[in-house]
Amino acid sequence: MGTVGKFQPGQIRDGIAECLSRHGMDGASIGEIEAHMETAFGEAVASSSIRSYLQLNTPGKFERLGRGRYRIADAGLVMTDPAPDGEVELKGKPVYRHGKTRLFRADSLEWLREQPEHSVHGVVTDPPYGLVEYTPTELAKLRAGRGGTWRIPPSFDGHQRAPLPRFTTLSSAELDQLERFFRQFGEILMPVLVPGAHVMVAANPLVSHLVSYALDAAGFERRGEVVRLVTTMRGGDRPKNAHEEFPDVSVMPRSNWEPWLLFRKPVEGTVAENLRKWKTGGLRRISDERPFGDVIASSPTNVKERTIANHPSLKPQAFMRQVVRAILPLGEGIVLDPFAGSGSTLAAAEAVGYQSVGVELDPTYAELASKSIPKLAALPDRVGLVHVDPVGAEASDAVPVEG
Known part of the structure; x- marks a missing residue:
């Protein structure tokens, strides 16, 4: 299994975020994230490393849906971006x-x-x-x-x-x-x-x-x-x-x-x-x-x-x-x-x-x-x-x- 030391700073976090973004509001399982990471980086990433980023290293970024399943925080919310006078209302939450x-x-x-x-x-x-x-x-x-x-x-x-x-x-x-x-x-x-x-x-x-x-x-x-x-x-x-x-x-x-x-x-x-x-x-x-x-x-x-x-x-x-x-x-x-x-x-x-x-x-x-x-x-x-x-x-x- 891969280790954190083989990757650039933030690389595992960014890979997880891309995987979860592709899955949208339904989120992805740990197994699906592992498969995405191995395809993206050409080598496996340890489940423990993935779980650390999901649960500890990036507070507020990822949301737990259930046992072993996560999504980008707020990915499931269908909201309207509050539009000041003269602006167009759009769906989503600006970062x-x-x-x-x-x-x-x-x-x-x-x-x-x-x-x-x-x-x-x-x-x-x-x-x-x-x-x-x-x-x-x-x-x-x-x-x-x-x-x-x-x-x-x-x-x-x-x-x-x-x-x-x-x-x-x-x-x-x-x-x-x-x-x-x-x-x-x-x-x-x-x-x-x-x-x-x-x-x-x-x-x-x-x-x-x-x-x-x-x-x-x-x-x-x-x-x-x-x-x-x-x-x-x-x-x-x-x-x-x-x-x-x-x-x-x-x-x-x-x-x-x-x-x-x-x-x-x-x-x-x-x-x-x-x-x-x-x-x-x-x-x-x-x-x-x-x-x-x-x-x-x-x-x-x-x-x-x-x-x-x-x-x-x-x-x-x-x-x-x-x-x-x-x-x-x-x-x-x-x-x-x-x-x-x-x-x-x-x-x-x-x-x-x-x-x-x-x-x-x-x-x-x-x-x-x-x-x-x-x-x-x-x-x-x-x-x-x-x-x-x-x-x-x-x-x-x-x-x-x-x-």
């Missing part, structure tokens, strides 16, 4: 509030199933579009600096680069799983949105076609994509173990852009009618003279922001604030990030004055978000992030390397 921001600790699909129809006006999210990279096993490897699905780049110019998921390693079965996941996500999300609500999803050139197909099949209208111009560490490598033999060859192009897919729930009647009734249907302009554009020159996430929110997929506030602002055409309604991570979307919404709701399953990241949201939201706007006009009037000549 964190700040200004106009609410954060829920839950499985996003299960949380969405509980929400009332027509309660969200826009979505901006950077989801786990490789899926496997955010399993407990791969997160444990990432946090221990061992890699696994994550590529841990070497330091560059004296700076340690952020980890990157290896999407080229995904199997056919994992790609099929990704497509099924996003179709299910789209189908569950659809009724929660008001007509005309836009959904902006960060993707990757290697898998964006699967995400796009899945959301289209779920009933969303494809409305193009926003191109984030940023040079990353992905691609540009010479053939592995043959770089001297083939010095003029790159296995794949160095990535200089990131796609953010844009979809819309069908409107009721005309766009003007939908705007009058639901406050949605279009995108908010930058100004009277400038519409929101689909190419945005971006810098990598800076060291200050990464110090605040150490998440491998953290995007810079300068970029996030622009796309979040655009998602509510009249500046009214609620923005949802169902894969909140360290809270960068929620912080951007707070910075531009929008109501926002985030959902995060991983307890470590949910705790990080609760600390990082006010700090990220308080950062001043930065110069240097611009939409690229069609004539190329505004563009950055040099974009730093990300990752």
